[in-house]
Amino acid sequence: MTTSSDRAVPETAGGSDAVQAELLRFLTARTRKPWTADADLFASGGLSSLFAMELVVHLERTYGIAIRGTDLRLENFRTVWRMAALVDRLRQPAPGGRGE
Amino acid sequence: MNDAVAVAASAVTALVGHRAAEWDRAGRLPTEVVRKLGAAGQLAPQIPTRYGGPGWSSADTGEFTAHVGSLCSSVRSVMTSQGMAAWAVERLAGPAQAAELLPRLATGDTAAVAFSEPQAGSDLSAVTTTVAVDGDSLLLTGRKVWVTAADHADLFLVLARLGEGGAVVVVPRGAPGVRVRRMADPLGCRAAGHAEVRFDAVRLPAGSLLGDGGQSLSLLATTALTYGRISVAWGCVGILRACVAAAGEHAGLRHQFGRPLGRHQLVARHLAELWAAEQVATRVCEHASRCWDDGSTDLVTATVLAKYVSAGQAVRGAAAAVQVLASAGAQDGHPVARAYRDAKLMEIIEGSTEMCQLLLADHVLSRW
Ligand SMILES: Cc1cc2nc3c(=O)[nH]c(=O)nc-3n(C[C@H](O)[C@H](O)[C@H](O)COP(=O)(O)OP(=O)(O)OC[C@H]3O[C@@H](n4cnc5c(N)ncnc54)[C@H](O)[C@@H]3O)c2cc1C
Numbered sequence: 001m002t003t004s005s006d007r008a009v010p011e012t013a014g015g016s017d018a019v020q021a022e023l024l025r026f027l028t029a030r031t032r033k034p035w036t037a038d039a040d041l042f043a044s045g046g047l048s049s050l051f052a053m054e055l056v057v058h059l060e061r062t063y064g065i066a067i068r069g070t071d072l073r074l075e076n077f078r079t080v081w082r083m084a085a086l087v088d089r090l091r092q093p094a095p096g097g098r099g100e
Numbered sequence: 101m102n103d104a105v106a107v108a109a110s111a112v113t114a115l116v117g118h119r120a121a122e123w124d125r126a127g128r129l130p131t132e133v134v135r136k137l138g139a140a141g142q143l144a145p146q147i148p149t150r151y152g153g154p155g156w157s158s159a160d161t162g163e164f165t166a167h168v169g170s171l172c173s174s175v176r177s178v179m180t181s182q183g184m185a186a187w188a189v190e191r192l193a194g195p196a197q198a199a200e201l202l203p204r205l206a207t208g209d210t211a212a213v214a215f216s217e218p219q220a221g222s223d224l225s226a227v228t229t230t231v232a233v234d235g236d237s238l239l240l241t242g243r244k245v246w247v248t249a250a251d252h253a254d255l256f257l258v259l260a261r262l263g264e265g266g267a268v269v270v271v272p273r274g275a276p277g278v279r280v281r282r283m284a285d286p287l288g289c290r291a292a293g294h295a296e297v298r299f300d301a302v303r304l305p306a307g308s309l310l311g312d313g314g315q316s317l318s319l320l321a322t323t324a325l326t327y328g329r330i331s332v333a334w335g336c337v338g339i340l341r342a343c344v345a346a347a348g349e350h351a352g353l354r355h356q357f358g359r360p361l362g363r364h365q366l367v368a369r370h371l372a373e374l375w376a377a378e379q380v381a382t383r384v385c386e387h388a389s390r391c392w393d394d395g396s397t398d399l400v401t402a403t404v405l406a407k408y409v410s411a412g413q414a415v416r417g418a419a420a421a422v423q424v425l426a427s428a429g430a431q432d433g434h435p436v437a438r439a440y441r442d443a444k445l446m447e448i449i450e451g452s453t454e455m456c457q458l459l460l461a462d463h464v465l466s467r468w
Contacts, residue, residue, distance in 0.1 A: 030397075031466050048462050049318035053326065053400045061395045069194045069311025072319055073265070 013037070015084020019063070023080045026058060037080040052077050059083060065090040105160045108142055109167045112175075120172035121433030123291040127284075129174055134252045137175070139208045143182035146327075148190070151202035158392035162334040162385055169338020170345075173442035174291035176338060178210070180331040181249040185211035185257050187327035192268055192310040192320070201255075201270065212253035213324060214244035214297055222455050224259065224321045229299065231260040231269050231309070238309065240269055240277075240302040250280050251293025257310075258299065259320060266320050267313030269304065277302035288441035326400065328450040329407035330392065333385050336410035336446050339439045340378035343421035346435050347374055350425050361424065370420040377417040381410040401463050408456035414443035 020037050027035045031047070041047050055077050056067050065087060067076075076086045101109065115133060123129050137143050145161045147153025156164070161183070169176040186205045189198055205211055220226040229242020240260060247256070256271045256278070271278060277300040286294050351362030351371055361367045388406035391399040418439040422429050429436035447453045 032468070047466060048459070049316070049322050050400050050404070050459055050462065051466065052319055053322050054397045057395060057399055058397045061397070068191060070314055072192060072311065072315045072323065074316035074319055 014081045015086075015088045019084040019087050020080050022062065023083055026062075027080070030054075035080065037084075039080070040078055042074060042078055049074065055083065059087060063087050063091060101163050102160060104154070105156070105164050108140070108145070108164055111140070112137070112142065112164075112168055113171065116171045116175065120174075120435075120438070123172065123174060124438050125290075125433050127286075127290045128251070129178065129291045129293065131252060133175070134178060134210060134249075135208065137179075138182070138210050141206050143179050143210065144186040144205055146183060147186050147202055147206040151190075151198065151206055153186075153202065153206035158330065158389040159386065162330065162337075162389045165331055165334035166338040166341065166382075166385075169335035170342040171338070172291075173289045173335060173339060173438065174293075176331075176335040177289045177292035178249045178252070180328055180335065181212050181253075182210055183331050184213050184324050184328040185255070188213070188257055188268055188320075188324040189270075189310060191323050192315065194311050197270075197307065197310065209254040210249065210252050211255040211257060212247050212249040212297075213328070214247045214250075214256045215259040215321060215324070216246050217243060218245055222452060225317055227259055227261060227266075227317065229258060229260040231258075231262050231267055231313070233306070234303075236306055238269070238304045238306060240271065240299045240304060242299050244297045244299075246283065247295050247297050248289070248292050250295035250297055251282065253293075256297060257324075259317070261317070262309070262313045265314045266317035267315065268310040268320055268324075269313075270308050270310065271299065271302060271304060275302050275304065286445075288438070288443070288445040290441075322400075325450055326403050329403045330385070330388050332446055332450045333381070333388065333403075333406035333410040336414035336443065337378065337381045337385055339414045339443050339446070340374070340381055340410075340417045342435050343417050343439050344374050344378050346429065347371060347421040347424040350428060354428070367424060370424050374417050374420050374424075377413040377420075381413045384409045401460070404451065404456050404459045404463075407450060408453060408460065411443070411446040412453060414439070414446055418443040 024035055052074055060067055076082055115136060141154045145154040145156040145164060149155035165176060165179060168179060186202060189201045193201060215224060217227055217229060231238050231240045242260060254273055258269045258271055260267050260269050279298040281296045283294045283296060348371060351367055352360050354361050362371055384406045388402040391402045421436040422440050425436050431437055
């Protein structure tokens, strides 16, 4: 089970530069619009929850992680920073494993 | 079809036999049919082998789903519910929960997905069912409608509000405060066991929230519906296959004006369009399943597309089949009569045709 500390999402820069750069490339290619690492992807006029699912699939495949359970919150995908931080955290083997 | 799928398909053909018409008229599937399929792991063949499931690919599951759908859309609906429930558990549950629930769903326990409410259909952000933490347990209150497979379900997966966010709650049918009331006379998929389910202050252990809850309602719904959509889409392929078979056979045998019906050009056009519909639906479903099996990000859109295209084709194709058979197919229980009613509902569930159109338009606008 996840602990409540998992719920804290960094509001500042998070995750490795390489992950951030790759995610910005993916977003730009997919939406044909420039994005910044702190831009709110789901703010009005932004992207749909269907697109959030696409991000989940992209992160899982690109980084060999499994985004399950409590991590499946829109908040974790709201900015490139948050996604990069999520990738960093899930790439560390969790105690007990994540069942994958 | 690979061998395991072909073996399972002939087992289902034998199990259903010619009884789908009778089940449709009675509005009920025999319990032993559901139990048998459940025990064989055939209601949710994509459950991974590490959880005791068959571990089929989406492509194989799709072909199997189409086969079941060609025999009986009610059985196929029960499969869709079970598969959606299993997929939701696989995605949303913590490791211990998945290890507890998935083996059960792979070997006999059945589950139904309870999302819709009287005031929350297309707009699931309007759900009012609420789960709250109460001491070291949970309290669930609300009312769900149109729960497919509720008739036989051992478990309900209930979409609820939890504080600011959402949660999927696993509720055993026997929990005090759960009341299941069958919905009478649905237009189609009549034997799929639809029911209204009420939860009156149902007390549940804290571990009943999938993955501790607190996810966003829209991501919870999108996650479960992704499986539901691809399953319904393949089910529509099955409806179309049954229609091609019935219309093709009838148009070859029945004579009017001195020749087979199929040799009248206007009837022949129905046959051509019906077969084209089946082929189009098959290809779009194969594409979605390939995206699923490859872990491609296109999966999400491909699934909406498959559901949208297949349901629309099934509605038009079933109408054409009834036209070709005319009075010979105009009786409840007949394959094309069932197809006609069942197909229409496929345009409503798992994201209506209009909701799919909005999603596909959104996709276009976000890219171009
Ligand atoms: C056979 C069957 C099985 C079902 N099984 C289940 C189940 O197992 N579990 C479950 O939770 N639910 C189930 N449902 C319920 C199903 O999910 C809903 O019927 C569906 O989501 C549509 O909601 P609604 O019927 O309330 O229609 P509404 O949401 O009231 O929509 C009515 C019409 O308005 C259109 N519409 C709505 N909003 C918009 C918009 N923004 N733009 C354009 N058009 C719009 C719709 O497309 C539709 O044509 C089932 C329904 C059926 C018929």
